[in-house]
Amino acid sequence: MPLVRTGELVSAARAARRGLAAFNVITLEHAEAVAAGAERAGAPAVLQVSENAVKFHGGRLGPLAAAATAVARASSAPLALHLDHVESVDLLRQAHAEGFGSVMFDASRLSYGDNVKATADAVRWGRERGIWVEAELGRVGGKEGEPPLDAHAPGVRTDPAEAAAYVADTGVDALAVAVGSSHAMTERTAALDHGLITALHDAVPVPLVLHGSSGVPDDEIRAAVAAGMTKINVGTALNTAYTTAVRTHLTEDTTSVDPRKYLTKAREAMTETVTAFLRLM
Template identity: 80%
Template sequence: MPLVPTGELIAQARAARRAVAAFNVITLEHAEAIAAGAERTGAPAILQISENAVRFHGGDLSAIAAAASAVARGSTAPLGLHLDHVVSRDLLHAAYAEGFGSVMFDASKRPYGDNVKATAEAVRWGHERGMWVEAELGRIGGKDGEPPLDAHTPGVRTDPAEAAAYVADTGVDALAVAVGSTHAMTTRTATLDHTLIAALRDAVPVPLVLHGSSGVPDPELRAAVAAGMTKINIGTALNTAFTGAVRAFLDADADAGASTVDPRKYLVPAREAMTGTVAHFLTVLG
């Protein structure tokens, strides 16, 4: 199936008052699991590659992008391809050259004025080339090894009035907001501020994005979508499933006195574990 533009998947979900899940791709097995999980549930999904993942692949976007794109195009599910948490302008430009139709430009760690200026420039550049651009306002935390942030810390959560001004001044197509989740959580214990989500939904004219969704329990995710979230980002949950399956295989292998060296033996259960995780989240999101 041809790739479906991220903006189109988001618009369809928003019109139906539902959400689209966006899963982070690190390896080929991640991409295959996302496609398989979407096919299993009959739901659309977005394959997204972060700047961290590109760095892991030697700083070269082309190979992992080609792999993810090939998996998505070979799937029977409606899938999009998105570049996530881009800080580098060079990578932003490379994304367009590699055929990405959407990108999340991340200037959230900069002071507010610098964030607005840098994001507005990225949006102008992207829109001139037909790209859909997401950005972030507030501090979600847990990215690049930083500790999770207490959602009650002043200045952490996204302010609706500031969000409205930010969207107007930057022209972004979607806004990732801080409402109680954090990146890289391995336990699903986050509590979201659903009143704030609804206030943000009413304050800004663009779709809202929830980052750090791996740490959010199923009922909280459903409530977040009902309150106004449209794009749900999931990454760590796939890595947890992957690593858990590999560890279980190797532990059982050692207990049996074996010494498997063929990675396919443990990558198969790892990929299947991720597929199950993808299918679970897609089912939760309806």
């Protein structure tokens, strides 16, 4: 079916007080697994391509975007295409031409004032092209190249009053907030601050986004959605499933040289992970 706009899927999920899962795509197998998992679960999903994934593919957005778009259009599930954690303005400007309906513009490394200015500029650019823009306030941490960050350290979590001012000053369509999760967690041990999620939901007029959801247990995700979280980002959980399947296959069959054999297992493992997260929502 045709690509669906991320904003449409987020708005529908928010109105129904349910979560919308967004999955990071690095390879063609990732995209195929998201589509297959969405079809199994009978649920919508978002295919996300991060700036780091673009760097992995030689700095070229087009090939991976084209593959993800083709997979989405061949699927019977409602799927959207999202460009995630974009720090480069040059990459941001490529989003519209490559078919992305939404972008997460990440100016969180900047000072608050510079973050507001850069994000407001990105929002204005997006509005002119019908692109839905997400931003981040607070420090989720755990991204590659960043120093370790304690998700429970003072000053890390998003302040509701500051979040309300930030949304008003930037005009963003959604806000990723720091409430106790962290990127790149391989164990599901994160404990979220559900009282803070409720306070942020009450203070901010736009949908809230949870980054680093791979490390959040099922019950915590359910409680986060009930407290007001809408878009739930998942990346590392797919990579864990992928790598574990490949490692197991190559350990059990040391003579295997056909990548289709272990990539089939990797894709199926990711599909099961996607299905489980979508049913959880």
